[in-house]
Amino acid sequence: MLRYSLLCLAQAFFLPIIHAQQQIALNSVLPFSSSSVVSIPASSNSLAISVALCSSPSNQPHFLFTNNTKIGTPTEADLGNPDVFEIVVTDGIGNWMGYATNGGLLAATVVGSVAYEIAVSTSDPIHQYLIQQYPLLGDSTSNQVLLFSPVFQNISTVTPSYPNYSLPSSQSPFSSPLPSLNPRFNLTLVPTSTSSPALTSLPRSACALATIKSTGTVVNQTYWLKDQAGWRSRLFIEGLTPQTNYTVYITQDGTKVSGPMYFVTKSAGFNCPLVNSLPYCPSVSWAVPLPQPPQGIYDASNLPPTISDPLQQYIANFTAMLLTFACGRDIYSPMQTCADCQREYRHWLCTVSFPRCGEPSSSTQAALIQRDTTSSPRNVNFPQAQSAYTELLPCLETCYATVRACPSFLGLQCPTNQFNARASYGVGYIDSADGYKEGGGSPGAAHDRYGNFWCNDG
Numbered sequence: 001m002l003r004y005s006l007l008c009l010a011q012a013f014f015l016p017i018i019h020a021q022q023q024i025a026l027n028s029v030l031p032f033s034s035s036s037v038v039s040i041p042a043s044s045n046s047l048a049i050s051v052a053l054c055s056s057p058s059n060q061p062h063f064l065f066t067n068n069t070k071i072g073t074p075t076e077a078d079l080g081n082p083d084v085f086e087i088v089v090t091d092g093i094g095n096w097m098g099y100a101t102n103g104g105l106l107a108a109t110v111v112g113s114v115a116y117e118i119a120v121s122t123s124d125p126i127h128q129y130l131i132q133q134y135p136l137l138g139d140s141t142s143n144q145v146l147l148f149s150p151v152f153q154n155i156s157t158v159t160p161s162y163p164n165y166s167l168p169s170s171q172s173p174f175s176s177p178l179p180s181l182n183p184r185f186n187l188t189l190v191p192t193s194t195s196s197p198a199l200t201s202l203p204r205s206a207c208a209l210a211t212i213k214s215t216g217t218v219v220n221q222t223y224w225l226k227d228q229a230g231w232r233s234r235l236f237i238e239g240l241t242p243q244t245n246y247t248v249y250i251t252q253d254g255t256k257v258s259g260p261m262y263f264v265t266k267s268a269g270f271n272c273p274l275v276n277s278l279p280y281c282p283s284v285s286w287a288v289p290l291p292q293p294p295q296g297i298y299d300a301s302n303l304p305p306t307i308s309d310p311l312q313q314y315i316a317n318f319t320a321m322l323l324t325f326a327c328g329r330d331i332y333s334p335m336q337t338c339a340d341c342q343r344e345y346r347h348w349l350c351t352v353s354f355p356r357c358g359e360p361s362s363s364t365q366a367a368l369i370q371r372d373t374t375s376s377p378r379n380v381n382f383p384q385a386q387s388a389y390t391e392l393l394p395c396l397e398t399c400y401a402t403v404r405a406c407p408s409f410l411g412l413q414c415p416t417n418q419f420n421a422r423a424s425y426g427v428g429y430i431d432s433a434d435g436y437k438e439g440g441g442s443p444g445a446a447h448d449r450y451g452n453f454w455c456n457d458g
Ligand SMILES: *[C@@H]1O[C@H](CO)[C@@H](O)[C@H](O)[C@H]1NC(C)=O
Pocket: 067, 068, 083, 097, 098, 099, 100, 101, 102
């Protein structure tokens, strides 16, 4: 009896707790909920080992890794060894990048229970914050919002050449039908006021964000080329509350995190519907002064042809005129090509052809102009507005970008600050009001990730 209990004590006090080693495959993710030892395969590629906490730990877990197989399971006592590394977790995510040509062991020590993930990649860390790549706000109404993920796949642009200098069609600037990658995007969208407890108490990893219940319903999610920066996921959300501040995170493949981004919904009386997904104007994703469509929001299938047909004709006619120049043979600028000119013209035309409804805010002095039912619409192909609205003017820089990109024989001109530019454009927000100091305006941008828009840059 005595011998038996002594043996138990000996086991409890002197023998280390041995966890079965678990093998992880390269480029995969494993979930855990208690202490573990994970064996990392040998690889001649550089490796990125990452960890993510999926719930709030009562005590900070420790992650130790060694790429020296002679060391065995690394412990705190091995930390002086140059082949033993601590993976420090910040805001729920940590990683180690280097070589483990003979493989290695990762020891995770947790007290109590905490959900976490371990991943090994032969390229970028699988768990990561997309630094400086915030979700983009298209626009909001009183209860809907259009959002875009950061770019997940670049597009390659082919520069046309003389004598067969062809430009994208008026119907679409992009020929790519679908991205080759197929990432899964998930959204975390919560009112900012109540988000604070949920978001501050949880780690900000994708697996932790997935446990937060989002407000609203994602009614449509597609991949979209908003501009030549590349493919994004476009999300259309309904069921929000008027005049409410929201916080947004977008996660990619359950491991990459983008955010936080903020926006505010419009007041209950805001009645401009959203328009989006127009192949000929891919950047347009905002609220316009049109009657509410019978269902859903405006896209290529239900936008009145009285608006879309002339717009595409303008692009086609402009392109035909541009091509009378010997594009690709003669040069009109060391910096710009006919392709740049057509792209900027389309961007400008789409921005001014779809007047953007806005709403005054207490915190920002935006380029807003009051329009009533008797104002003639900025785009003559738009019907007379049925009710008064506030227009957020295009940024003057979208006009100047077109003039700069195009040959002078086209005779394009923008209004100047002295000659009434402020009646039709937002002036001095991106560049200084005299136009000479690039980025020298106040605030130096058209919009920010706090949901503020100063002028419409398309
Ligand atoms: C272990 O990692 C260190 C630091 O990155 C590196 O210098 C060393 O070559 C690696 N050892 C092996 C066996 O890959």
